[in-house]
Amino acid sequence: MKIFLLxxxxxxxxxxxxxxxxxxPLLKGHPALPTLTxxxxxxxIATPLLVRFSERSGLESFARGLAWVGYSWMGVIFLAFxxxxxxxxxxxxxxxxxxxxxxxxNPSLYGAVTAAVVLFFVIAASFYGLYEATNLKIEQVxxxxxKLPPETPPIRIxxxxxxxxxxxHRDEALxxxxxxxxxxxxxxxxxxxxxVDAQINHLDELVDLWQRIDPPLGMYAVTGNHEYYAxxxxxxxxxxxxxxxxxxxxxxxxxxxxxxxxxxxPARGGAPDENKAxxxxxxxxxxxxxxxxxxxxxxxxxxxxxxxxxxxxxxxxPFNLLTAIKYPLLDGLYTLADNQYLYTSRGxxxxxxxxxxxxxPEITLIEIVPATP
Numbered sequence: 613m614k615i616f617l618l619x620x621x622x623x624x625x626x627x628x629x630x631x632x633x634x635x636x637p638l639l640k641g642h643p644a645l646p647t648l649t650x651x652x653x654x655x656x657i658a659t660p661l662l663v664r665f666s667e668r669s670g671l672e673s674f675a676r677g678l679a680w681v682g683y684s685w686m687g688v689i690f691l692a693f694x695x696x697x698x699x700x701x702x703x704x705x706x707x708x709x710x711x712x713x714x715x716x717x718n719p720s721l722y723g724a725v726t727a728a729v730v731l732f733f734v735i736a737a738s739f740y741g742l743y744e745a746t747n748l749k750i751e752q753v754x755x756x757x758x759k760l761p762p763e764t765p766p767i768r769i770x771x772x773x774x775x776x777x778x779x780x781h782r783d784e785a786l787x788x789x790x791x792x793x794x795x796x797x798x799x800x801x802x803x804x805x806x807x808v809d810a811q812i813n814h815l816d817e818l819v820d821l822w823q824r825i826d827p828p829l830g831m832y833a834v835t836g837n838h839e840y841y842a843x844x845x846x847x848x849x850x851x852x853x854x855x856x857x858x859x860x861x862x863x864x865x866x867x868x869x870x871x872x873x874x875x876x877x878p879a880r881g882g883a884p885d886e887n888k889a890x891x892x893x894x895x896x897x898x899x900x901x902x903x904x905x906x907x908x909x910x911x912x913x914x915x916x917x918x919x920x921x922x923x924x925x926x927x928x929x930p931f932n933l934l935t936a937i938k939y940p941l942l943d944g945l946y947t948l949a950d951n952q953y954l955y956t957s958r959g960x961x962x963x964x965x966x967x968x969x970x971x972x973p974e975i976t977l978i979e980i981v982p983a984t985p
Contacts (some may be wrong), residue, residue, distance in 0.1 A: 633700070638728060675811075683964050766979045769802060770976065771957055790824055799829045830866060837877050958973065
């Protein structure tokens with residue numbers, strides 16, 4: 613944990629150093645602004661640690677307010693860092709070129725005007741990101757399967773993922789999700805991990821909201837990495853009381869035509885035995901719930917549809933460009949081998965900064981329909 617904190621502080625502090633370099637032309641004419649800016653930045657770098665300390669000390673309201681400020685600032689600083697990093701690369705590139713070709717004019721972008729334009733864009737993008745994070749979308753997916761007999765009514769499955777209910781996100785985040793789910797005429801609800809966050813205090817009032825959902829084929833969930841960070845026992849207890857049956861490396865037959873399989877996230881203890889959980893291929897349409905959007909080649913032919921989350925679609929552009937390196941099956945429906953599918957949800961909530969940019973939060977509505985004779 614100490615190594616993780618050290619790495620976080622070095623990276624997050626380095627981002628602030630670069631942003632300070634970018635905005636300095638706007639500040640240097642004032643006797644106090646550079647110093648005040650550094651004081652603010654040092655405070656924001658320390659905020660995630662202060663949030664945890666305040667929470668553990670019983671100062672929950674203070675911790676929650678501080679978290680909103682600190683994590684919103686995290687989104688702002690990421691956007692500013694992304695733009696000033698491009699400007700920094702431009703400056704370094706042309707400084708190298710000017711040494712080789714000193715007769716070329718100086719195409720420098722560094723200055724007060726550029727800093728002002730970047731800050732205006734960052735502020736506008738941040739407000740948009742706060743709005744997009746609340747603009748929940750219903751993504752509809754239709755899967756045709758010969759495993760359903762002709763004339764079978766469509767099976768409607770709703771997927772939620774990565775809500776991160778905890779210190780920041782509570783009833784105001786969950787209530788609109790419940791309202792949308794109530795309108796979808798579900799047969800089955802599945803949750804693909806990270807429903808809770810590391811700060812899981814005082815979520816009892818959310819149990820009543822979850823219990824307003826009662827699909828005829830039930831509610832099933834799997835663990836994500838944040839269920840472990842929050843404390844596995846209390847996370848499982850919250851999910852059970854909310855009406856979810858948590859599938860931990862096992863399968864269950866649901867209704868006449870479905871088989872639902874769930875595997876634990878490998879956050880603690882290594883990768884689960886996915887093939888053992890899946891068992892032998894069956895005539896039932898098999899849905900694999902797996903938090904991370906990884907496809908295991910050994911599972912070819914053992915399931916029909918894998919539902920995953922975890923990557924948030926990148927959450928804030930351009931972070932999705934980095935996320936796609938680790939998880940190329942980042943967002944949406946993918947066709948796999950042997951007539952299998954994998955759907956990766958962008959997530960229903962947010963983690964860290966309470967904002968999204970070009971990665972709208974979603975509830976996924978999957979309809980399984982029989983093949984036309």
